[in-house]
Amino acid sequence: MRKITLLLLVIATASLTGAVAKGKKCEAQKAKYVVLIGSDGFSSDVVRAHPGAFPNIEALMKNGSYTLERRSVLPSSSAVNWASMLMGAGPELHGYTTWGSQVPDLPSRVIGKYGLFPGICGAIRDARPDAVMACGYNWPTIGCLYEQKAVNINSNVPSDPALADSMCLYIGREKPLFTFIAFGEPDETGHRCGWESDEYFEMCKQIDGYVGKIMETLEKNDMKDDAIVFFTADHGGTGKGHGGISMKEMETPFVVCGKGIKQGHEIPESVMVFDCAPTIGHIFSIDQPQVWIGRPVMSVFE
Structure with missing residues (x-):
């Protein structure tokens, strides 16, 4: 009799555990679509210095969660940080260490089945085999820093305006589960005219306009x-x-807005560039690769 009772208890406990785990997975599926917009060289300092100048980005901050103290990995340069953003780890692990790295300068600690260090695109593809993903950029090096083989649409266009137009077209037509857009500015203007220049400020305002256009596209296509x-x-x-x-080089905005995200919430905890991929993974209830060191930014979720 004791054996039968114990067996029933084990079965009941297993069933309850399975139900709870399933429920947690469903709860963790935060949204149907994720759009990651990145702007090369867009500093937190320009947002602090010009309050009210970026209506679309500031609307995301007001209606979502944000920090202006998100830090880059070192060196505070392009390829190493784009890689960290998409790969959930720093240069010590993914191996991209310089501003223009197109291949790892150090051997990647792990090579995934798509031929690169495991990133968010490959993780999404493995968990959602039928998902549509679209990635667009206008600096060719970006195309070396994510698993293009895992992505349906890989768009390399010549300019930021063309990139905004093409990616809005893909969003409306394909309704991707995950969209990644990497604008090349205002980095080029910063190098040419200076990060404290009027020209840099005006280019940041143009980026804000592209953000507004993307938000309009989501709303127009009933995705927002x-x-x-x-x-x-x-x-x-x-x-x-x-x-x-310097903090001017290392700090950039990290803004999250949308379904299930706290509104008007200034993120109190430390946020690093490599926390981006794990946060996206959490939205889609994707298990984090063991080699990632980033953490989901949990305080943004309601």
């Missing part, structure tokens, strides 16, 4: 209410350069 949108950058800058250890 079931979407989460990120806005962030790889690094900031000072003078006419970056790569050093």
Whole structure:
């Protein structure tokens, strides 16, 4: 009799555990669509210095969660930080260490089945084999920093305006589960004119306009209410350069807005560039690769 009772208890406990786990997985599926917008060289300093100048980005901040203290990995340069953003780890593990790395400068600690260090695109593809994903950029190096083989649409276009137009077209036509858009500015303007220049400020305002256009596209195609949108950058800058250890170079906005995201919430905890991929993974209830060191930014969720 004791054996029968114990067996029934084990079965009941297993059933309850399975139900709870299933429930947690469903709860963790936060939204149907995720759009990650990145802007090369967009510093937190320009947002602090010009309140009210970026209506679309500031609307995401007001209606979502944000920090202006998100830090880059070192060096505070482009390829190393774009890789960290998409790969959930720093250069010590993924191996991309310089501003223009197109292949790992150090051997990647792990090579995934798509031929690169495991990133968010491959993780989504493995968990959602039928998902549509679209990635667009206008700096060719970006195409070396994510698993293109896992993505349906890989768009390399010549300019930011063309990138905004093409990616809005893909969003409306394909309704991707995950969309990644990497604008090349205002980095180029910062190098040419300076991060504190009027020209840099005006270019940041143009990026804000592209963010507004993407949000309009989501709303027009009945996607906005079931979407989460990120806005962030790889690094900031000072003078006419970056790569050093000043806060102007290392701090960029990290803004999350959409379904199930706290509104008007300034993120209190530390956020690093490599926390982006794990946060997206959490939205889709995707198990994090063991080699990732980033953490989901949990305080943004209601």
